[in-house]
Amino acid sequence: MPSYLPLPPSPLSTSPYPSFLYPSPPPSGKPCCSQGGGRRHKTKVAILGGGVSGIASAKVLLQEYGISDFVILEARHELGGRAQDTKIGQTTIERGCNWIQGLGENPIWKLAQKWGLENVEQDYSDLVTYDTSGLVNDTVVMQRYDKLFESLGEYAANRSEQGRVDLTVKAASGILGWVPTTPVEKIYEYYNIDFETAEPPQVCSFYNALGNTEGGFAPGNNLVLDPRGFKYIFQQEAYSFLDQGGKRDPRVHYDTLVTEVRYGQEGVEVVTDKGTIFEADYAISTFSVGVLQNHDVRFLPELPEWKREAIYAFDMATYTKIFLHFPSQFWGDEQYMLWADPDVRGRYGIWQNLNAPGFLPRNGSENIFFVTVTDSEAYRVESMSDQEVQDELMQLLRSIYGNDIPDPDDFYMPRWTKDPLFRGSYSNWPVGELEGHHQNLRAPLLDRLHFTGEAMSAPYFGFLQGAWLEGESTARAVGQCLVKGDASCPSYEYHVELDVCEQPTSFTKRTGGYGRWPKARDQTPDDGYERSG
Numbered sequence: 001m002p003s004y005l006p007l008p009p010s011p012l013s014t015s016p017y018p019s020f021l022y023p024s025p026p027p028s029g030k031p032c033c034s035q036g037g038g039r040r041h042k043t044k045v046a047i048l049g050g051g052v053s054g055i056a057s058a059k060v061l062l063q064e065y066g067i068s069d070f071v072i073l074e075a076r077h078e079l080g081g082r083a084q085d086t087k088i089g090q091t092t093i094e095r096g097c098n099w100i101q102g103l104g105e106n107p108i109w110k111l112a113q114k115w116g117l118e119n120v121e122q123d124y125s126d127l128v129t130y131d132t133s134g135l136v137n138d139t140v141v142m143q144r145y146d147k148l149f150e151s152l153g154e155y156a157a158n159r160s161e162q163g164r165v166d167l168t169v170k171a172a173s174g175i176l177g178w179v180p181t182t183p184v185e186k187i188y189e190y191y192n193i194d195f196e197t198a199e200p201p202q203v204c205s206f207y208n209a210l211g212n213t214e215g216g217f218a219p220g221n222n223l224v225l226d227p228r229g230f231k232y233i234f235q236q237e238a239y240s241f242l243d244q245g246g247k248r249d250p251r252v253h254y255d256t257l258v259t260e261v262r263y264g265q266e267g268v269e270v271v272t273d274k275g276t277i278f279e280a281d282y283a284i285s286t287f288s289v290g291v292l293q294n295h296d297v298r299f300l301p302e303l304p305e306w307k308r309e310a311i312y313a314f315d316m317a318t319y320t321k322i323f324l325h326f327p328s329q330f331w332g333d334e335q336y337m338l339w340a341d342p343d344v345r346g347r348y349g350i351w352q353n354l355n356a357p358g359f360l361p362r363n364g365s366e367n368i369f370f371v372t373v374t375d376s377e378a379y380r381v382e383s384m385s386d387q388e389v390q391d392e393l394m395q396l397l398r399s400i401y402g403n404d405i406p407d408p409d410d411f412y413m414p415r416w417t418k419d420p421l422f423r424g425s426y427s428n429w430p431v432g433e434l435e436g437h438h439q440n441l442r443a444p445l446l447d448r449l450h451f452t453g454e455a456m457s458a459p460y461f462g463f464l465q466g467a468w469l470e471g472e473s474t475a476r477a478v479g480q481c482l483v484k485g486d487a488s489c490p491s492y493e494y495h496v497e498l499d500v501c502e503q504p505t506s507f508t509k510r511t512g513g514y515g516r517w518p519k520a521r522d523q524t525p526d527d528g529y530e531r532s533g
């Protein structure tokens with residue numbers, strides 16, 4: 001048997017809590033319930049999902065271990081996963097990931113350079129704020145928040161060093177004196193926390209969610225503005241090692257939905273919606289934690305309780321960008337406009353100007369203003385029609401910029417939570433998720449069924465680099481088992497039961513300092529009104 005862990009005991013034998021979903025037949029050597037009359041294909045490794053993690057896994061298997069006998073099973077018509085785009089007017093806009101967050105050694109930055117991806121430096125401090133009274137003097141609030149953010153970093157490090165328990169970001173902020181009460185204070189906090197984590201401070205783990213936005217790499221957040229879309233670099237990278245120009249490599253099965261994964265000590269069987277069964281020595285699941293939480297794929301035997309605990313203890317957050325295309329630009333040149341809603345924190349709060357200097361040309365035909373909503377506001381808009389959302393947005397914009405502004409001539413809003421292939425936009429580390437939970441999230445089952453994807457990356461969860469690096473590292477584990485034999489499989493830590501006293505959380509997860517935000521102004525912008533403080 002592989003040495004990496006004691007065999008997880010049968011879910012039924014360790015846990016009095018099987019889920020009520022389906023009966024769990026006892027695990028045997030063969031993948032559970034090995035039967036079914038569909039077409040059968042044998043392969044060494046079945047990669048489930050062709051997003052960034054799936055591509056990185058395939059590349060490592062092939063280039064580092066010489067394993068060419070793999071398949072990628074992808075439900076969509078193309079590779080890239082959450083790197084996907086559409087057009088508004090004549091402009092390509094990113095439905096999903098938009099920034100390269102962290103430069104230098106960040107593998108995503110390296111791919112961007114390798115494939116010549118067009119991107120522009122983002123300046124989060126280039127902003128104006130409005131509330132119901134008009135343009136707001138926000139300097140004092142910003143300075144206070146920026147100070148708080150610095151102290152939060154130090155406080156987290158000190159607490160963690162002393163072995164003190166994790167808190168929510170809201171609790172930690174409150175302890176340090178930040179209790180936002182005005183709409184401007186609330187939107188500025190939202191800009192610094194929710195706009196990154198896609199969940200509110202009362203949910204986010206102080207130690208783990210408040211990391212470094214550049215993900216430990218050299219500072220810099222660059223916005224991708226490329227007509228070929230962000231996905232271009234991932235697809236090009238895949239095509240560079242796949243056969244037949246990539247797109248037609250028979251190992252990549254597009255439009256193929258995985259419906260069931262049967263795992264045992266000798267291998268894995270993967271059943272698709274086409275009735276085909278892939279018999280693999282190993283499988284690598286790249287499904288988002290949202291997909292795992294929603295039972296979109298049936299696992300047999302049922303995932304053990306410790307695995308389910310890890311899956312449900314983590315969060316799949318929702319971050320929704322709503323794009324409006326106008327015949328002319330009526331907003332300012334700043335990169336950001338913050339709206340401090342008087343009633344609901346974060347409602348249509350963060351606007352981005354795609355016509356800022358250095359972005360799309362000003363006064364051309366492509367005038368794009370887009371707003372981001374998260375969490376409960378994202379769920380709210382997802383349940384509304386496009387027209388209802390557009391009407392609300394236009395009412396707000398007219399209250400800010402006047403009744404004369406034109407109607408949009410194009411509109412686009414994705415619905416990530418409703419999409420069964422994703423069930424949200426990216427993961428977030430909530431308070432209550434222990435390091436041990438996260439180790440359980442990553443741990444393979446019976447050494448045969450591996451789990452990868454952005455959520456499994458402790459330092460870079462949520463980010464593209466998390467997806468890429470985790471895909472690579474999982475493929476290395478599988479490659480080692482295949483090439484050197486089961487006895488050399490790397491070990492993964494996992495815990496059938498988590499004892500809170502033995503599982504302290506710490507603030508060392510995300511390396512690279514605490515410079516995630518704040519979006520402090522380097523200098524006071526010349527925006528035509530007097531600032532105090």
Ligand SMILES: Cc1cc2nc3c(=O)[nH]c(=O)nc-3n(C[C@H](O)[C@H](O)[C@H](O)COP(=O)(O)OP(=O)(O)OC[C@H]3O[C@@H](n4cnc5c(N)ncnc54)[C@H](O)[C@@H]3O)c2cc1C
Nearest residue numbers: 049051052053075081082097098099258425453454464467
């Ligand atoms: C709105 C939004 C904004 C974001 N912004 C940024 C950003 O600016 N910077 C950044 O670094 N990251 C950002 N991210 C996160 C980033 O996109 C993800 O971390 C990364 O793309 C995840 O890659 P993955 O391979 O782990 O997962 P995925 O991309 O989810 O790959 C999984 C694949 O599995 C497929 N699949 C799912 N179910 C099945 C099934 N049953 N059968 C077959 N195939 C299936 C899916 O189609 C998908 O292709 C953003 C994401 C979103 C949605």
